[in-house]
Amino acid sequence: MKPTTTVADFIRRGREARQDAFGIAHDPEAIIAMAAVQRETFLLDRTEAPLRRWRELVAEVVSAHDDPATTRWLGVEHVRLGRAFESIALDDEPLHEEAIRWSAVLDPAERDEIARRFDLDLMAPLKVAAVGSVRLSRPTTAGC
Numbered sequence: 001m002k003p004t005t006t007v008a009d010f011i012r013r014g015r016e017a018r019q020d021a022f023g024i025a026h027d028p029e030a031i032i033a034m035a036a037v038q039r040e041t042f043l044l045d046r047t048e049a050p051l052r053r054w055r056e057l058v059a060e061v062v063s064a065h066d067d068p069a070t071t072r073w074l075g076v077e078h079v080r081l082g083r084a085f086e087s088i089a090l091d092d093e094p095l096h097e098e099a100i101r102w103s104a105v106l107d108p109a110e111r112d113e114i115a116r117r118f119d120l121d122l123m124a125p126l127k128v129a130a131v132g133s134v135r136l137s138r139p140t141t142a143g144c
Contacts, residue, residue, distance in 0.1 A: 005029065028070060031060050035077065042084060043121055051084055055095065062098070071105055078102040079114045087122050 038054035058077045065071060078099040085092050103111050 006033075028061055028064050031057050031064070032070075032073065035061070039077075039080065039084075043124075046088060048088065048090065051081075051088065051090070054084070055081055055092070059098075062102075071102075074102045075105040075111075076114055079106070079111055080118045083115055083118045083122070 035054055035057035038050045038057060041050035042054055058074065058081060061070065061077075062074060065074060078095075078101075081095060082099045082103075085095060106114070
């Protein structure tokens with residue numbers, strides 16, 4: 001089994017080779033890792049910039065994919081991207097067409113489960129922020 005390579009490892013290797021972050025982007029694993037970072041950034045920020053960057057990285061994997069695992073990953077990411085674009089009310093017609101194509105590799109129940117889990121991820125930061133703003137009082141045990 002191949003050892004796991006972190007985004008930090010890819011960045012370090014790129015710097016050692018005097019390449020920028022996109023200089024190492026010909027490696028599908030690096031692109032997938034960078035896409036995951038952009039997805040997480042979008043989930044935290046809910047802004048268009050990381051969403052567009054995530055979409056660009058997924059599109060790069062489309063042009064370089066060559067195995068069933070990557071095909072499945074593309075299906076999952078297109079389901080997530082579709083939900084993300086919907087969540088901030090952005091329309092991307094080419095994405096819609098690509099999502100139909102790539103998500104077809106997934107079972108319909110699996111697509112629904114992926115969409116449901118991503119919707120939970122979309123709600124999670126909002127729930128944490130709401131909980132963080134509420135002060136919970138605890139009874140004191142002084143004098144007991």
